[in-house]
Amino acid sequence: MKAAPIVVGVDGSGSSLRAVDWAADEAALRGVPLRLVYASLWERYEGESLAEDVGKPSEQVRAEDIVRTAARRAALRRDGVPVTTAVLPEEPEYALVREGHTACALVLGTRGRSGVVELLLGSVGLAVAAHADCPVILVRGAHDNQVRAGTAGRVVVGVGEQGADSAALRFAVREASLRGATLEAVRAWRCPAHESTDHPLLAGEPARLHEQQAAEVLEQALKGVPEDVDLRRDTVEGPARRVLVNASHGADLLVVGARRRPGHRGLQLGRVSHGVLHHSACAVAVVPERG
Template sequence: MDLPIVVGVDGSEPSMRAVDWAADEAALRGVPLRLVHASLWERYEGVSLAQDLVKPSEQVMAEDIARVAAERARLRQAGVKVSIDVLPEEPEYALVRESREAIVMVLGTRGRSGFVEMLLGSVSLTVAAHAACPVIVLRGSHDNQVRAGRRGRVLLGVGEHGTDSAALRFAVQEARLRGATLDVVRAWRCPAHESTDHPLMAGEPARLHEQHAVEVLADALKDVPPDLEPRRRTLEGPVRQVLLAAAHEADLLVVGARRSPERLGLQLGRVAHGVLHHAPCPVAVVPERG
C-alpha cells in the first residue's frame, strides 16, 4: 500500500494553501492524501473558516474544518484519494507521529510576528525538526493561493555530507516529478585569518576554498542520472544567505537536517532553521541519518 502525503489542517489560510499544495503533490506522485486536524478543542485561530460553520461543539467544529479541507482537496485534484482524521491531542505530537507512516508531510506557516508569516509558528518548526519523513513548509505566498511552479526550478543546498544524501534523492525526485531544473548550490567562504594583502598570494586562499566546494559538489552529484543535467553553482558567502538569495528563483528549496538519537531539542541545524524562517519559497526539510 502506498504511503500517503499527510497535511496538517486547522482552518487557517496557511493550512488551506497546504491542502492545495499537498493535493498537487499527491497527484504528481500517484499516492493518497491524508488530512489531519489535531487539537485539544481549546481554541481555533484560523481566519478562513467557512462562515456558515456555526456549531455548538468544538469537536464538531474540528470535524467540519477537516471536511471542508477534504472537499477543497477533491475539487483541486479529483483523482486523488482523500481521507481525514480528527485527533484530540496536541498537533505537534500528533503530526510527528503521523510522519512515521507518511511519504511527505505538508504544513502551512503560522507566524506570530508583526510581519506576515515572517517567523515560523511553533507547530511547523517542531514537526520539521522531528518528523520521520520529509516536511514541506509553505513559504513565500500570502494570498491563499497555490499555483503551479512558475520558475521551473528545484533548489538544493549541498553541505559537507553531500554523498548518499536523502535530501539529494528527494530533490532529484521532485525535479523529475515537476519537469523542473535541479539547481544545486554549494556555499563556500574564505576565513578572514587566511586572507593576505601580499600581491603574490592575493586570491590563493579563496581559490583553494572554492576548489574544495567544486569537489564536494562533484562528489555529491556523481550518481545523479545524467539526463537530469543539474545546474551546479558554487557561491561565496554564508550558507543561509546564499540559499535565501538563490531561493528567489526557485519553486522549492530542499535542505537536509541531520537526526541523531543522542541529541535533544530541535534537530534542524542553523541553515535549515534559518531558511524555514525566511525563505521566499516553500522549503522541504529532509531527515538525514547521523
C-alpha cells in the first residue's frame, strides 16, 4: 500500500521555503514521500507578493518555477525523500484541505503582518488548521531563513479533556519517538475564584486539590505511553493558552488538539489552539480530535 505523503504548501515566500525544510525532515523521519503543492490563487487571497520576482510571462509558468525551486530545496535538504509537485488553479485553503484527505500531515509556513514578524498567522494557515482532516504543522521562521533539525530534543503536548483517547497525544508520542526527544505532557489547571479563601487554616487548600486533580487526569491520560518514551509530566497553574505558550520556548514542536464537530462550517480550533497558533515560540501541530 502506498504511504500517505507529507504535503507542504508553497508559494515562493521565505516562510513557505522554511516549511519545505521542515516537511522534508518530517518525511525523512517517517519514511514517506513529500508532496509540494502550489495553489495559483494564493497571492490574491493572502494579499502578499512573492518573496522573489521570478520574472515569468504567465502565472502558470511562474507557479511551475516556484514548485521546481521548492523541490530542489527539498532534495538538498533530504536527498533520499521522494518528491512530487502539483500546481492547482484554485483557492489555497480549499486545495490544501482537500490534499489533507490523503496526507499523513500538512505543513505550512507562518508569516508576519503589519510589521510584527512571525507573530500573526496568515489567513490560509488559520483556515487550513481549522478544517483539515489530518494534522497541520505550522512552522515558525528564523531570521536566517533556515529551519534546523530538532536540536532541543523536546516535544510538548497539551493534555485536555480527551485524555488517553486524544489523537493529539498519540501524535505527540509518535513525534517524540521518531525524534528520540523528551515528551513533555502539560496539563493546565486553575482554582476557581469562588473556591479561594482568606482563612489562614484553609489557605492553599483549594489550589492543592485542583492541582492534585490535574495530576490525576494527566497520569490517567499517559498510561498507554510506551515505556521507551522519555516522558515528563507537568501540571501548571494558569490559563491553558498561556501555559502552553510558555512551554513552547525551547521546544522543537508543540502539539495541541482541535475538536471537529460534524456539520459545523465555522473555524473549529477553540480558544487554546487559536491562541498558541498565534503566539507559540516553536512549530505547532494542530491535530483533529473527533467527537
